Structures are given as C-alpha cells and as structure tokens.
Amino acid sequence: MHKKVMIQGTGSSVGKSIITAGLCRIFAQDGYRVSPFKSQNMALNSFVDIDGLEMGRAQVVQAEAAKELPRAFMNPILLKPNSDNNSQIIIEGVPAKNMNAVDYFSNSAKLKEIAKRNYKIIEDNFDIGVLEGGGSPAEINLRQWDLVNMGMAELIDAPVILVGNIEIGGVFASLYGNIALLDEKDRKRIKGVIINKFRGDVELLKPGIKMFEDRLQAEGLDIKVLGVVPYINLNIEEEDVLAKKLTTNTNEKKDINISVIRTNKMSNYTDFDALSQYPDVALNYVYDVKELGNEDIIILPGSKNTITDLEMLKANGIFDKIKELHSKGTTVVGICGGFQMLGKEIFDPHHIESNFEKTAGFGILDTVTTMEKVKYTHQVEKTLSKIESPLLEGCNGLVVKGYEIHQGVTKGNEVNLTTEDNLIFIAKENSFGTYIHGVFDNEEFTRKFLNNIRRRKGLAPIDESFSFTDFKEREYDKLADHLRANLSIEEIYKILG
Structure with a gap:
C-alpha cells in the first residue's frame, strides 16, 4: 500500500527541501521505492528530464537522494519569474503561457487537477511519496487557492510534518503561530514538528519543547517534536535565489x-x-x-x-x-x-x-x-x-x-x-x-x-x-546519517501509517 508524508515549513528557507531529500534517502536506504513531489515550485533553476520535460532542480536533488531518475511528474507546475508579478508557467514540463498572480490564482481549480493527476503517478508506482510544501501553510489569504501546502495535503489526504528554523530566532512562536492560524481541519493534519538548524546545547532547549507540547496538548492537539536537527555544513544544491552563495x-x-x-x-x-x-x-x-x-x-x-x-x-x-x-x-x-x-x-x-x-x-x-x-x-x-x-x-x-x-x-x-x-x-x-x-x-x-x-x-x-x-552520493548519505541521529525515524514511520 502506498504511503505518504508532507514536509511543510513555517516559512521560506527553513530547510524543507533538505529535510525532504534526507527522508527520501533514508526510506530508499530502508528498501522502499520513494519519490519526491512538489506540486508547484517557483525557481529559475530548472532541469530537463529524459523525456525533454522541464522541472525544478530541488526535486532533481530529492530524486537523486531517493536513488530515482528525476521526472517532471515530481514537479508538475513550475513558475519561472519574468518580473515581480509575472511568470512563465511550465505545466507538466511544457511551457504554457506567461501569467500574473491574479490570472494564475483564477486557474486554481484546473491546477489542482493537474497536481492530483501527477501525484497519482507516484501513488501507482512508488511505495512512499515525500511531498514538499512551499513557504508557509498559514498564508491564510491564499488558502482557498492553495495547491502546494494544506491544499495539496487535502487533495491526497496526506499527514504533515511542520519544520521550523531556530537559527533565525523565535522558532516556538513561528511553529505555534502557524498551527494556530490554520483552521481546525488543516491543523489536525499536522502530526509532528521538526526544529531545524540548531546550534548549541539541546538540553537548554528541552524545557521549551515540553512547554510547547503541553500547550498544544491542552488545546487537544497531539503534536510532538520529532527531533532537533543541528546545523550541518552540507554540499547539497540549494534552492534558487535564496542560496547564500549568490549573496556572498x-x-x-x-x-x-x-x-x-x-x-x-x-x-x-x-x-x-x-x-x-x-x-x-x-x-x-x-x-x-x-x-x-x-x-x-x-x-x-x-x-x-x-x-x-x-x-x-x-x-x-x-x-x-x-x-x-x-x-x-x-x-x-x-x-x-x-x-x-x-x-x-x-x-x-x-x-x-x-x-x-x-x-x-x-x-x-x-x-x-x-x-x-x-x-x-x-x-x-x-x-x-x-x-x-x-x-x-x-x-x-x-x-x-x-x-x-x-x-x-x-x-x-x-x-x-x-x-x-x-x-x-x-x-x-x-x-x-x-x-x-x-x-x-x-x-x-x-x-x-x-x-x-x-x-x-x-x-x-x-x-x-x-x-x-x-x-553527491556521499553528501546524501551524510545527510541521512545526520537525520537518523537527530530525528525519531520510528515516529515518522508511524506517521506514514
């Protein structure tokens, strides 16, 4: 039976792509056939698969980590920005048209059909699907059109793990705030959280973790912290213009x-x-x-x-x-x-x-x-x-x-x-x-x-x-070892079902 999990984040640059890649490598190491999936990606960095179809490079990295050939169905919608409010829309690997944001969102029903159709390929051919969200699921002004966060999780009934970045400060506030802003149905999809990019002594963090979990428990939410992932220097491809190497x-x-x-x-x-x-x-x-x-x-x-x-x-x-x-x-x-x-x-x-x-x-x-x-x-x-x-x-x-x-x-x-x-x-x-x-x-x-x-x-x-x-293979294995050492992989398998 096909199983899936979706990695969402409290915002951009929290490490969703890398966590997704690491889980893909872990599941592949454990003998499963795994595919990444991101319904909608926005990036100028793209790749061409064996069929000549264009896709975002983040899913290429994740496919390599999963020991699979990158295929466009892993990223069926790719937006390549032309300006601040206009992008070339790549649908299932083929350029469709240029659109502004308003026009794009007006096509959300059709885009959701495209996303669901392509995930069905993964559902039919892979043991596990590891989905990646985009930005934050708590962008409540966009929820009715959403097809990359809770909207996608709803389409395929996927459990969600929420990732927060402690490096920038305020990780408990960002995790709690994201959860609080979701409606009840979306909130219940979150089965665990990961604190990422930690530097320091984890013992000092443990009281905060307990208070965070107790507060959620008091609100009827059984959401556990699945682990604290220390910062690690990895030479794994970063996501588009957010890459620090382009600004230093x-x-x-x-x-x-x-x-x-x-x-x-x-x-x-x-x-x-x-x-x-x-x-x-x-x-x-x-x-x-x-x-x-x-x-x-x-x-x-x-x-x-x-x-x-x-x-x-x-x-x-x-x-x-x-x-x-x-x-x-x-x-x-x-x-x-x-x-x-x-x-x-x-x-x-x-x-x-x-x-x-x-x-x-x-x-x-x-x-x-x-x-x-x-x-x-x-x-x-x-x-x-x-x-x-x-x-x-x-x-x-x-x-x-x-x-x-x-x-x-x-x-x-x-x-x-x-x-x-x-x-x-x-x-x-x-x-x-x-x-x-x-x-x-x-x-x-x-x-x-x-x-x-x-x-x-x-x-x-x-x-x-x-x-x-x-x-690259050594770096993917290094990432998998790091996640195994700092996350409860057993609990993640339980979330998979």
Missing part, C-alpha cells in the same frame, strides 16, 4: 580563480557546483565591475532574460571590462544565455524575453542568436570533435552529457564542436560557449580544461580525477 563573495584565491557574473535573471547557477568542489579552484560570484580583473576565467551564466541582463552589464560597466580582459588573455566562458551574449547580436523579434528587438553582444564569437517561440528542452550526449583551441586541448573525442533549455537558436561562422546544424558548443582562442547545462559535471572534460589553464599559468597539471556524482 569570499574573494578566495587558489591556483585557478573563476568569477561568475551574477545577473538579475541568472538561472541554473548549479552549472558551477561541480567546479566549486575542485581543490585548485576558487569560485566567486561577481556583482560589481570593481571585483573583476584578478581572475583566470570569467563565466557568463544562463539567464531567464538574456537581453535584459546583457543591457544591465552594459549599464554597470561589466560588459566593457570583460571585453578588455578578454583582449588581454583572460578566458571567457558562456553557458546558455551567456553563450548567446558572446556572439555579435541577439534578436528578439517576437519579444519573447524583452522589449528590445535586438542588441549587440560581446562579439567574441562570430555568431548571431534569434529568440524563437519554440523552447528547446533536451537531454544531450555529444562527442566533441574538430577542436583546435589550446583552451580545450586533449578534449577531442570526449563525450559530454547535460541538457539544453533555451529559447534562442544560434548560428554563425564558428566551428561547432558537436557537428550539429545549430551551434551548441564552440571554442575559439581563449573563449568557449555552449548551450549544454551541466557541462562541468563531466569530470574528464573539466579536469582537462582546468589543466590547460594550469599549464598556461606555468603550473603542473593535476591528474587526480573528481567524480561529482560520487561526491
């Missing part, structure tokens, strides 16, 4: 120093997670032109609004600075939107991404990109060939895997290293560009690229390989 520049220096340009609509920053784990690499996110000039590599990342972000780089001086540094020998790499920026011009005749019909690119590559109505979403596996650039010496014949998510088509007079009609991978002198997200997850390619940079600096190459896949 460490200015760390190592053998190879990389500056990733942080733009307003930056997407898929997880393309660089593997790079950040190489011992000879220092990876920093750059916001200000004053921070540029001492790196070996500059990376232009993907963007949800390539032209708008490119115009921003021109306005803040980063555009001219990159051109200057490139002319002096600094390596410049473009991924997806960044690849489009490296060319001579970008055209947007249908105003897919902006109000501009065209804009000039960096001119580093002899290419032109046109934004088209069709969105390209594919998993890719390509063999590199025709490489003459010393930047990628030794890469001929290597197989590179990843995925494409882009609205534009790039054409031009450069040599395409993947022998496709449309350009998706180009290397030229001290620059390369590609549409392949996850290109740096390919360990042999990445080590050869980094070693070529090392040689150029007069440093000896490093032959030791690094498997990002194996690294």
Whole structure:
C-alpha cells in the first residue's frame, strides 16, 4: 500500500527541501521505492528530464537522494519569474503561457487537477511519496487557492510534518503561530514538528519543547517534536535565489580563480557546483565591475532574460571590462544565455524575453542568436570533435552529457564542436560557449580544461580525477546519517501509517 508524508515549513528557507531529500534517502536506504513531489515550485533553476520535460532542480536533488531518475511528474507546475508579478508557467514540463498572480490564482481549480493527476503517478508506482510544501501553510489569504501546502495535503489526504528554523530566532512562536492560524481541519493534519538548524546545547532547549507540547496538548492537539536537527555544513544544491552563495563573495584565491557574473535573471547557477568542489579552484560570484580583473576565467551564466541582463552589464560597466580582459588573455566562458551574449547580436523579434528587438553582444564569437517561440528542452550526449583551441586541448573525442533549455537558436561562422546544424558548443582562442547545462559535471572534460589553464599559468597539471556524482552520493548519505541521529525515524514511520 502506498504511503505518504508532507514536509511543510513555517516559512521560506527553513530547510524543507533538505529535510525532504534526507527522508527520501533514508526510506530508499530502508528498501522502499520513494519519490519526491512538489506540486508547484517557483525557481529559475530548472532541469530537463529524459523525456525533454522541464522541472525544478530541488526535486532533481530529492530524486537523486531517493536513488530515482528525476521526472517532471515530481514537479508538475513550475513558475519561472519574468518580473515581480509575472511568470512563465511550465505545466507538466511544457511551457504554457506567461501569467500574473491574479490570472494564475483564477486557474486554481484546473491546477489542482493537474497536481492530483501527477501525484497519482507516484501513488501507482512508488511505495512512499515525500511531498514538499512551499513557504508557509498559514498564508491564510491564499488558502482557498492553495495547491502546494494544506491544499495539496487535502487533495491526497496526506499527514504533515511542520519544520521550523531556530537559527533565525523565535522558532516556538513561528511553529505555534502557524498551527494556530490554520483552521481546525488543516491543523489536525499536522502530526509532528521538526526544529531545524540548531546550534548549541539541546538540553537548554528541552524545557521549551515540553512547554510547547503541553500547550498544544491542552488545546487537544497531539503534536510532538520529532527531533532537533543541528546545523550541518552540507554540499547539497540549494534552492534558487535564496542560496547564500549568490549573496556572498569570499574573494578566495587558489591556483585557478573563476568569477561568475551574477545577473538579475541568472538561472541554473548549479552549472558551477561541480567546479566549486575542485581543490585548485576558487569560485566567486561577481556583482560589481570593481571585483573583476584578478581572475583566470570569467563565466557568463544562463539567464531567464538574456537581453535584459546583457543591457544591465552594459549599464554597470561589466560588459566593457570583460571585453578588455578578454583582449588581454583572460578566458571567457558562456553557458546558455551567456553563450548567446558572446556572439555579435541577439534578436528578439517576437519579444519573447524583452522589449528590445535586438542588441549587440560581446562579439567574441562570430555568431548571431534569434529568440524563437519554440523552447528547446533536451537531454544531450555529444562527442566533441574538430577542436583546435589550446583552451580545450586533449578534449577531442570526449563525450559530454547535460541538457539544453533555451529559447534562442544560434548560428554563425564558428566551428561547432558537436557537428550539429545549430551551434551548441564552440571554442575559439581563449573563449568557449555552449548551450549544454551541466557541462562541468563531466569530470574528464573539466579536469582537462582546468589543466590547460594550469599549464598556461606555468603550473603542473593535476591528474587526480573528481567524480561529482560520487561526491553527491556521499553528501546524501551524510545527510541521512545526520537525520537518523537527530530525528525519531520510528515516529515518522508511524506517521506514514
């Protein structure tokens, strides 16, 4: 019989995604077939599954933790913000339309049907479903339209565990306040709470836990604290723009120093997670032109609004600075939107991404990109060939895997290293560009690229390989061990039923 549990939080950034991933790994370790599920996710970070369908990366992480292939039915509704009040709506992995918040909520009945239909796939094929909520269930002004918190729990009759973040203070107030604001029917769905991100001596917390439980008991609610999870440093992918690494520049220096340009609509920053784990690499996110000039590599990342972000780089001086540094020998790499920026011009005749019909690119590559109505979403596996650039010496014949998510088509007079009609991978002198997200997850390619940079600096190459896949597996197991040590997993199994 299928069992399920839903992880909700007192607000954003309390650790719902990580707790969900950890429980997925625990249940998988215990021999169950497990699937994560989040009915509605809002993120610029996305992934393409084996069917070419787009989904949020948080559910990719959770699927990996569950030892399952990520599939779009695990995240059937994905909102990719275009502005403060408008998003591209991805339904079951396919772009539907752009909507503002009012229009979106007016479609809640239909969206709930979509969510329930996709969870039925999990119900029919998996032993356990671990659902993740979004924000807080106590957003009482939205309850009638809700399909990601109690609205989803109601649709499939799921028990709920509520997570609170003690790191920011007021955890008992936030837990109690969320519970108190719910109506009686929703309140009774909560079967336990987790206190997350604790630092200090748990003995000092125990009196508060007892008072919290006693108060709920007096109100007729049998809700127990299932555990206190100490803060732990994990290298597991974080959720979209809330990731702290995008708001902190460490200015760390190592053998190879990389500056990733942080733009307003930056997407898929997880393309660089593997790079950040190489011992000879220092990876920093750059916001200000004053921070540029001492790196070996500059990376232009993907963007949800390539032209708008490119115009921003021109306005803040980063555009001219990159051109200057490139002319002096600094390596410049473009991924997806960044690849489009490296060319001579970008055209947007249908105003897919902006109000501009065209804009000039960096001119580093002899290419032109046109934004088209069709969105390209594919998993890719390509063999590199025709490489003459010393930047990628030794890469001929290597197989590179990843995925494409882009609205534009790039054409031009450069040599395409993947022998496709449309350009998706180009290397030229001290620059390369590609549409392949996850290109740096390919360990042999990445080590050869980094070693070529090392040689150029007069440093000896490093032959030791690094498997990002194996690294992630160890982190998922570390998370599972941490949760087993600090949560009552036996009680969680009872909640499952």
